[in-house]
Amino acid sequence: MKKIEVLGLGCLTCKKLYELTKEIVAELDLGLEVEYVTDVQKIIEMGVMQTPVLAIDDKPVLTGFVPGKEKVEELIKKNMEI
């Protein structure tokens, strides 16, 4: 089972990425929950320093900004191997 997380410290951009990811996951009908993590420790553990972070199975695949929807979808598909 794959795990999709959005990590952020509550800023607007982070919220935006979370909403966008939820939307895509629902559209792709992946049947899993997107977790929203606001624990700074978790972010540091991953070795990342910029928020927001999109992580799939604890591996950061996007950091620091929110690209367009297609881009996020592409990243999710690529890393979920679908």
Add this chain to the structure above:
Amino acid sequence: MDVFYPIQLLANWLTYVVFGLRPSTLLGGAINFFIFDTIKIFILLLAIIFVVSVIRSYLPPEKIRFILSHKKNYVGNIVASVLGIVTPFCSCSAIPLFLGFVQAGVPLGVTFSFLVASPMINEVALVLLAGLFGWKIALMYVLSGMVIAIFSGIIIGHMKAESLVEPFVYQNMIKNNIDLPKMSRRERIEYAWDYTWDIFKKVWLYVLIGIGVGAWIHGYVPADFLAKYAGADKWYAVFLVVVLGIPLYSNAAGVIPLVSVLTEKGVAMGTTLAFMMSVTALSLPEFMILKKVMKTKLIVIFALIIGVGIILTGYLFNAVFNS
């Protein structure tokens, strides 16, 4: 020939032909100014953010951390303030950056240099200053911002302030150093464009409002209106604007178009730049966030050092521009 001349023609055509306003009227002048400035600054913004984003694709914070963890004081402070230019900064990234740097062994003073430089000097500030005041002022702003960042970092480094940082900061939590994916040239361009568009979407409205207010003041407020309150001969003006800038938190985009008009209406150049530096570098929300990782005393020291640096810069520029 001025590269922006075609934009002026376009602005003239829109204002005087399409909208049918007369150049001699206040409204005509204000609308013309608004259209010209907006197009010019939007083009500059997109172009320069794009270039910086390409550079940034080679220098993500994780790589900057690696570079800085191998630098000692002084050299490290200088490198940190240069790298601060290409890093965008949102106050919600302050904590992960601070923790990430310190835990990777970047000296505390060097980390502070980066924290000062990153929000104060960036490509958005550079474009807006260059577009509204010219490149000379833009470069002076960047240079003095770097000097403030370097010195405040060196001072904090010398204070042995490590005891004022929360102890948990020093427990190394970094489990994996992410290896950054290698990008092809095409991927870099794509990344840079996505990044540019993301930043542009965040700032365009502020820029538009700023220029709009600016255009209105440009047309309707007498030129020396503010000089009697904040002209170069008012010694307290610099001090006052720096204090005023602390609770005001904005990115460079929101504040520059507005300050450009303040200057035009008689506020001294140094005072204007000090105001801008204070708004971007001294931010109350960021200080509140930093409280999670350091003692209040250190935040106050940090704010005082930057504040004094900004005030000195303000007086220096006022002296230079009035001589």
